[in-house]
Amino acid sequence: MNEKGTERDVYEAVADFNRRKLLRLLADVEDLPLYELTVHFEMGRTAVSKHLAILKEAGLVTSRKVGRETRYRLNATPLKEIQDWVSFYEDFWKERIAKLNHLLEGQKMKSDVSLDFQFTSSIEQVWNALTDTDMLAKWIWENDFKPVVGHTFQFRAEPNEWWNGIVDGEVLEVEKPNKLSYTWESAGEKTTITWTLTKSSDGTHLHFDQTGFSEETKATKGALEGAKYSWTKFGEQLEKVLEQ
Known part of the structure; x- marks a missing residue:
């Protein structure tokens, strides 16, 4: 009800399927008489007229006399109240769905291996050790790495009877000097390596994540x-390289 208490509530007016159908018909054709509206329903003119009266009370329909005929027209303005109400809850659910997607994405990308290292070296020095080919060779293996998104590379270790010694990779993300990410594919397993660097009061904090191991690998004891x-040992080698 409005402030005067005489008009019908717009929500009540559109609650009935037949009245919503009338609004749709009037939206398609600007001006219609009762008999043209009635042919679209399985009820008589009296019943249709009663529904039109309810819509008129809510301000959703106007009428005018043309000779002996009454013609009806849509007035969509009161529907804005419903639009505003729906928009509020649409934003409400969009925000919560976005949070849910973020949570699910976080769970999906939860690290399989996570390590933290603390170095007295500057963040620039640690970044260089993570991205320079010659520096990488000193604490991981020989390589042709370049810190360029899309660049494909290899780490090459000494092969043995169980492994060919090759790791294939592709650079995914480079945010100098704070974040570096690339794929790490070897022996049929493809994972993602992410290094996150932050300055600390006594040097640089380096966080390591490895994600994407297959469920079969995770289940292997x-x-x-x-x-x-292995990555802990690499980290120890990195520390030695940085101290040189």
Whole structure:
């Protein structure tokens, strides 16, 4: 009800399917008489007329006399109240769905291996050790790495009877000197390596994430612990290189 208490509530007016159908018909054709509206319903003119009266009380329909005939026209202005109400909840759910997607994405990308290192070297020095080919060779393996998004590269270690010694990769993200990400593919397993660098009061904090291991690998006893052990050793080598 409005402030005068005489007009019908717009929500009540559109709650009925038949009245919503009348509004749609009047939206398609600007001006219609009762008999042309009635042919679209399985009810008589009296019933249609009653529905039109309810719509008129809500201000959604206007009428005018043309000779002995009454013609009806849509007035969509009161529908803005419904639009505003729906828009509020649309924004409400958009925000929550966005948060849910963010949460699900975070769960999907949860690190399989996560390590933290602290170095006394500057963030620029640590970044150089992560991205320079010659520096990488000192603490990981020989390589043709370049910190350029889209660049494909290889790390080449000494092969053995179980492994060919090759790691293929592609650079995914470069945010000098704070973030570096690339794929790490070897022995049929493709994961993503992400290094995150932040300045600290006594040097540089380096965070390592490795994500994307297959469920089969995760289920293999000791597989992730083996990866964690290897990257811990690499981190120790990196520290030695930085101290030189």
